[in-house]
Amino acid sequence: MIMKITNFMLLNILILTTLIIMITMLNFKKYNWEKNSPYECGFNPSSKFRLPFSLHFFLISTLFLIFDIEISILIPMIISMKYNFFNQWFYSLMIILSTLILSIFYEWNKKLLTWIS
Incomplete structure (x- = not known):
């Protein structure tokens, strides 16, 4: 009985190694630079040239995200609105709206929203 199991295991190992060798020999290696290159926000991270990044664009996109x-x-x-108490709902709505309006006026006064400086 042990001899049958040993022979079976050896046969399995032989078949597996044969399949692995055949797969590596028959594997077609096509190198596609576009598929194998990392993509990092629209620029190549391995290049030595850095493109100038607009800080103003970053600020406007952050403001857009917040609003x-x-x-x-x-x-x-x-x-x-119809499921809550009106006073509680109204006060919380006024706090959020006043925060929104005050922040947009603050950014407007600091001239953060003008694209051309």
């Missing part, structure tokens, strides 16, 4: 989050908070609040 987008604030507006996405407002939409469920409007929907949940």
Whole structure:
């Protein structure tokens, strides 16, 4: 019985090594630079040249993200108006809206929203 198991294991090892050798020999290696290169936000990270990045563009995109989050908070609040107490809902809505309006006026006064300086 042990001899049968040993022979079976040896046969399995022989078949597996034969298959692995055949796969490596028959494997076609096509090197595609586009598929194998890392993609890092639209530029090649391995290049030595750095493109200038507009800090103003980064600031406007960050402001857009902040205002987008604030507006996405407002939409469920409007929907949940009929399920909450009106005073509590109204005060929280006024706090969010006043924060939104004050922050846009602050950014406008600091001239953060003008693209051309």
